Amino acid sequence: MTMWKSVLAAAAVALASSTSAMAQRTDLVLGVVLEPPHLDPTAGAAAAIDEIVYANVFEGLTRIDSGGEVQPALAESWEVSEDGKVYTFKLHDGVMFHDGTTFDAEDVKFSLDRARADDSTNAQKPLFEAINTVEVVDPTTVKVTLKQPQGSFLYNLGWGDAVIVAPESAEGNKESPVGTGPFKFDNWAKGSSVTIVKNPDYWGDPVALDKAEFRIIPDAAAAIPALLSGDVQAFPNMPAGDALPQIQSDPRFSVVIGATEGETILSTNNGKEPFNNLKVRQAIAHALDRQGIIDAGSSGLGVPIGSHFSPANAAYVDLTGTYPHDVEKAKALLKEAGFENGIKATLKLPPPAYARDGGQVIASQLREVGIELEIIPVEWAQWLDQVFKTKDYDLSIVSHTEPNDIGIYARDDYYFDYHNPEFNKVIADLDVTSDQAKRNELYGQAQKILADDAVNGFLFELPKIGVWDAKLEGMWENSPIQATDLTDVKWGD
């Protein structure tokens, strides 16, 4: 008898909850793979931080929109001086931080000065290097003077690392972030989830969602059942590529394959024998068959690239034809370079599947032309240490996910060990050019030089595999910045 009672009660609850689902939903549970180490985007490089708080909890002077363009945010407008060195920002009036303190020009000065200070632990400190002074003109006007013109300055201010924080709350942002955004931080159950709720006092357009919970689901095998059971309604970056067809054929879900800013490359140690030889690098470029690598490394979803630039970017130039797949040509080049007996080298692979799975295919492709690779799996910490820091490697595979980061090739001591004055000149010109058409042209030149020099094996752009409930609207298709912007997300019917 009691059993029947509880069954009836359960049925009643189920019925009640299904009727309430008829009304417009205002809550959302999103799945994320990695837990953020903390929630302060100005004190760490982890993408997991920005994926939760960028544009939702924290805002910068500018922001990057879904198309990768710079838009006004806390600064409603700005003026740039003739010489391109002085930026005068007009700030929105009446903006409040979530703890009730007011936002004004002093907060902007505090945030920018803090990010570029000597003891700063901002992971992207180079973004602020061009700044000479930050001055408060009046509560809603800030004047930033640069040491030299910087074409990407407004874009740089749109990074998560450049969000505006308040002196009253900056220290506590790691645990309980206080921003100016349309959502307020609500709760962080460590290891489990981060919840944000609607900010009723938001200065801009109010958001449709009352509550969003980012649930941490590290295991790819667990992601699918989490969706199927309805526990989670969206995965902005779905980890399970192989199981995707199962979801794609299910009308309850939208599957949207977009672009990221992740250039996946066969990193090459240009400073080391025999890879300091252009012919050897060109041979590798000819030996690579991108489609095979994409099939293995990203379930066939990545977009081939021919240089270090995202196809989603307006300045993109398609250079995938620079070195067509040609085994004979590759062999001939190796012979010309004096390696007719082949080359032995190592391939260090970090944990992500694109590297481990793609690496197997690359090794077999290079074997065909006489390059024998010893595969060495490494962890991230080891990778950063051995490959990135001490350049103790021949080849590696990694996705460079920082947006618009072609400038890394101009760095003196970068792990590619690539040095080309001609390239550096183009990047230097870019730094002082703010005219967009001219910038795009320079970006094109830079891409071409890298492709010609076959600096790295340019493989594919990491896809953004977005899966969400078919009724959900406003999720970003592409990911021009590592963020899950929920400001336009709502439930349709």
Add this chain to the structure above:
Amino acid sequence: MTAFLAKRLAGGLVTLLVASVVVFAVLEILPGDPAQLMLGMNATDATLNALREQMGLNDPLLVRYFSWVGGLLIGDFGRSFTYSSPVIELIGERAVVSLPLAIMALLLSTAIAIPVGLFAAARRGKAADTITMGTAQIGVAIPNFWFALILIYVFAVWLRLVPAGGFPGWGNGIWPGIKSLIMPAVALALPQAAILARITRSALLEVLGEDYIRTARAKGMPRRAVLWRHALRNAMIPVLTILGLQFAFLLAGTIIIENVFYLPGLGRLVFQAITQRDLIVVEGVVMLLVASVVLVNIVVDVFYAVVDPRLRANA
């Protein structure tokens, strides 16, 4: 008995001390700079150094070891690099998930294994015995993550009786918490139960061959009474040993299950901390696990001594 206990406790302390040296040394030689991991590929050397200074990583090795061990003695496990909150707090938050899970799994596996072992032992050589032990053999062989996935698909995706994973937190009520631990506990318990059932059976059979059992039977004691009153009590020693070992295994070995069910437990904490080079967290949790294993072993030893007074004399 006091001397017996003192000897066991002293042994435990020495184990802990040795463990602290080993744990610290092993983690120190792991390659990878925690500061670099946190700040990523774009960080400048000055930034890295500033963060390392903040984390106390620039101090000499010995200074760091002694300040760590000194802290442990007064219950201060240090501060996590990544979470920047006290390690002891993190452990506390996670233990309230892992501990109930391990206890549930342990109770469940014992509740299944002992009757099954008894059942099979009483029917030694008969079809029922063969079938039961064959099933147990399969149970031992099935990987628990695979079993977990089957459970998820049946009970969460298909029947929607329980969540597919995650943990709502005890703050949201006892029942939702327990509900989200049921499947993980079952997935953990079944392979354990299979092992334990086999051990219970063979321990019982060994005891059943002893002279005093034959005597009891010869005096006309009913079969069932012999099995329960004499055999089981004496067969408990090997069973307890395995239970003790299993407890340690359960605590440390829930990593896979906690991943599949995305439970915020100790296993996941350690796993995450290792990949992020959050050494102080790894050190703290490992020491705690070692301590609990040492403690459980002492408790098991004491149990032995209670069950079999001869062991007390030998100690």
